[in-house]
Amino acid sequence: MQIAICCSMQEDADHGTYRTYGLKMGDVRVDDISTHWRTVARLRRKLIKNQVSPVHLWDVVEDFLAAC
Numbered sequence: 001m002q003i004a005i006c007c008s009m010q011e012d013a014d015h016g017t018y019r020t021y022g023l024k025m026g027d028v029r030v031d032d033i034s035t036h037w038r039t040v041a042r043l044r045r046k047l048i049k050n051q052v053s054p055v056h057l058w059d060v061v062e063d064f065l066a067a068c
Helices: 037-049 054-067
Strands: 003-012 016-025 028-034
Touching: 003 028, 003 037, 016 037, 016 054, 028 037, 028 054, 037 054
Parallel strands: none
Antiparallel strands: 003 016, 016 028
């Protein structure tokens, strides 16, 4: 399964507009994981290594962020 790093712009009243990175895996897309591309790239490598299914992407992202 292909896992792509995607980029989007977010807006916040305190910080204005800023760039964030997320992941797209099949039909599942999780935006705004981090403002750091390298953090998302590290998560992507772990997903590939562990052959994570798209159905588990949200849970894995939550666990990854909780551990950071």
